[in-house]
Amino acid sequence: MLWPNGEVHWVMVRGQSTTHRPGRAGHMVGVSLDITESKRMHQALQQSQTELARQAEQLRSADRRKDDFLATLAHELRNPLAPVRTGMDVLRTVAMEDRTRRTLDVMDRQLSHMVRLIDDLLDVSRITRGKLELKRAKVTLGTVLDAAVEASRPQVERKAHTLLVVVDDAELVLDVDATRLSQVVCNLLINAAKYTHERGQIELTARRTGDQLRIEVRDNGVGIPEARLNDVFEMFSQVDARPHEAQGGLGIGLALVRSLVALHGGTVSATSPGLGHGSTFTVKIPLGAAVAPSDPIPAAVSEPTPGPERFRVLVVDDNLDAAELLAMLLE
Numbered sequence: 001m002l003w004p005n006g007e008v009h010w011v012m013v014r015g016q017s018t019t020h021r022p023g024r025a026g027h028m029v030g031v032s033l034d035i036t037e038s039k040r041m042h043q044a045l046q047q048s049q050t051e052l053a054r055q056a057e058q059l060r061s062a063d064r065r066k067d068d069f070l071a072t073l074a075h076e077l078r079n080p081l082a083p084v085r086t087g088m089d090v091l092r093t094v095a096m097e098d099r100t101r102r103t104l105d106v107m108d109r110q111l112s113h114m115v116r117l118i119d120d121l122l123d124v125s126r127i128t129r130g131k132l133e134l135k136r137a138k139v140t141l142g143t144v145l146d147a148a149v150e151a152s153r154p155q156v157e158r159k160a161h162t163l164l165v166v167v168d169d170a171e172l173v174l175d176v177d178a179t180r181l182s183q184v185v186c187n188l189l190i191n192a193a194k195y196t197h198e199r200g201q202i203e204l205t206a207r208r209t210g211d212q213l214r215i216e217v218r219d220n221g222v223g224i225p226e227a228r229l230n231d232v233f234e235m236f237s238q239v240d241a242r243p244h245e246a247q248g249g250l251g252i253g254l255a256l257v258r259s260l261v262a263l264h265g266g267t268v269s270a271t272s273p274g275l276g277h278g279s280t281f282t283v284k285i286p287l288g289a290a291v292a293p294s295d296p297i298p299a300a301v302s303e304p305t306p307g308p309e310r311f312r313v314l315v316v317d318d319n320l321d322a323a324e325l326l327a328m329l330l331e
Helices: 036-078 081-092 098-128 141-158 178-194 253-263 320-330
Strands: 011-021 024-034 137-140 162-167 173-176 201-209 212-219 267-271 279-286
Touching (some): 036 081, 081 098, 098 253, 137 141, 141 162, 173 178, 178 201
Antiparallel strands (some): 011 024, 201 212, 267 279
């Protein structure tokens, strides 16, 4: 409806007519409402919903591009590390003075640290894109924990921590992805080592509680504020530390732990009395992923060792440096 001042208004009219006698109209009673403001609000709401949907799609697209970028970045960063590792192995085959060997050991530790960070990035990108699948197999609990302790040993020993391992039944046979479950425990041990002052105490316990396998990593380190207990497993989340206590890292280790535990159908949680009083991380895996101890574990089949013989080996690698160094190592 056009107003006298030229403005267009939306008007809702409702009315009812009456008749005096059949066929002849009497009068009409009704009401007219100016619904212009309501109509404008409805149109604004529709526009807002359309804009929000557009922005949500942009965010999803950006998130997909981020995941693809992380996967590509991690892959491209990892490729040059292979020839570096091979080159260090080649150097170890020749005689060298003690100072050079110690330098090589430092380089080896730093390279291992870099590889672990990049591997975590790769795993996170696989999980977020739904491309990481567990490779379940029968394995003893002791084997899983031994692998985790050995992988985390450099970080634990670097700060002279004392690591106590308590396992109720090391021969308990699990049907799990041994590599991934070891990775879970290893990440928790490394996290404890990072956030515990030198010569600290770290305890790893594993026991069967009802229908669950319960793994705990406890330390007497810096602790976690109560307000942060729920978000320590978020991506890129790290407990705040004073500048001289900064431990580095990407803040993805615990996020990876949560994802890998979830893939096993389990849960992980963190508790802490507060800053300066240490923390405890608890992993619970359903024992539906466990089998009877009497079930045999397939033994590895060893092939007969051939006698001394010269072989021609073809080395194929899209990285020329990696191929050359591997050929040198095989000579």
